[in-house]
Amino acid sequence: MLFREQIVPERLPRHIAVIMDGNGRWATSRGLERQAGHIEGAKTVRRITEAAVEAGIRYLTLYAFSIENWNRPQTEVQALMGLLVKSLREETALLMEQGIRLRVIGDTESLAPDVRRELEDTLRQTEANTRMDMVLALSYGARWEITQAARRMAEAVHAGQLAAGQITEETFGQYLCTAGIPDPDLLIRTSGEIRISNFLLWQIAYSELYFTPVLWPDFTKEMFFEAIVNYQQRQRRFGKTASQVAGEGEEAAR
Numbered sequence: 001m002l003f004r005e006q007i008v009p010e011r012l013p014r015h016i017a018v019i020m021d022g023n024g025r026w027a028t029s030r031g032l033e034r035q036a037g038h039i040e041g042a043k044t045v046r047r048i049t050e051a052a053v054e055a056g057i058r059y060l061t062l063y064a065f066s067i068e069n070w071n072r073p074q075t076e077v078q079a080l081m082g083l084l085v086k087s088l089r090e091e092t093a094l095l096m097e098q099g100i101r102l103r104v105i106g107d108t109e110s111l112a113p114d115v116r117r118e119l120e121d122t123l124r125q126t127e128a129n130t131r132m133d134m135v136l137a138l139s140y141g142a143r144w145e146i147t148q149a150a151r152r153m154a155e156a157v158h159a160g161q162l163a164a165g166q167i168t169e170e171t172f173g174q175y176l177c178t179a180g181i182p183d184p185d186l187l188i189r190t191s192g193e194i195r196i197s198n199f200l201l202w203q204i205a206y207s208e209l210y211f212t213p214v215l216w217p218d219f220t221k222e223m224f225f226e227a228i229v230n231y232q233q234r235q236r237r238f239g240k241t242a243s244q245v246a247g248e249g250e251e252a253a254r
């Protein structure tokens with residue numbers, strides 16, 4: 001039976017975040033330039049976005065470019081940025097068709113003006129779409145995000161707009177790039193690396209983690225659905241005991 005058919009609609013993860021990794025290895029193992037892997041990876045973005053919409057996922061966050069990725073060879077950085085602009089241009093119509101709203105998290109001020117212009121166009125065009133939010137992490141780093149939140153809160157305290165005693169987990173969350181977006185329920189990483197690479201450190205405090213050895217360009221819709229089914233077989237306890245959580249489930253069903 002297909003994984004797609006095993007998904008329980010009542011227990012869908014509301015938010016799935018993905019560390020899309022393995023483009024370079026996919027290309028080099030075929031004797032191709034790394035860039036070819038990124039082009040193939042962009043096709044996977046389209047495929048998995050469609051799969052998320054089909055499954056009824058409300059928020060899909062994709063780690064597209066980390067702050068640390070600026071340290072790659074300039075030619076690769078340029079190629080990635082070029083691919084981003086091209087994809088935005090080509091895929092905006094598809095986002096509109098599918099009712100997807102684009103959002104961006106990260107240090108977008110460090111992006112080149114042409115990239116920012118293209119992004120802002122798509123952000124504006126898709127603003128009113130409500131079927132799914134696609135959150136692109138661009139020039140994103142969790143430590144950068146947490147640091148800028150702390151800095152901005154300190155400035156607000158200094159300006160008398162915020163009392164230090166008002167700084168709660170909720171307030172902190174409002175100063176992060178993800179303000180208003182629920183935390184990921186499920187985090188997927190492809191390519192076999194078992195690490196977080198400075199992604200959403202605050203937000204994944206209680207996310208379920210799913211690692212697969214498959215390289216991002218090879219990642220299929222069925223593999224994405226498999227991750228969802230795997231997620232649905234887990235018991236999220238949030239510090240409680242198994243029987244407490246089972247009891248809550250019964251109560252909710254009553």
Ligand code: IPE
Pocket residue numbers: 020021022023024025026064065066069080191
């Ligand atoms: C992920 O693939 C894409 C980005 C980080 C932009 P990689 O480019 O990291 O691929 P590998 O890890 O070198 O195989």
Ligand code: IPE
Pocket residue numbers: 019020021022063064065066069193195197
């Ligand atoms: C993480 O992948 C960043 C993105 C997927 C955009 P990397 O390939 O940059 O991560 P490391 O360097 O292997 O940890």
Ligand code: MG
Pocket residue numbers: 021022023
């Ligand atoms: Mg990588």
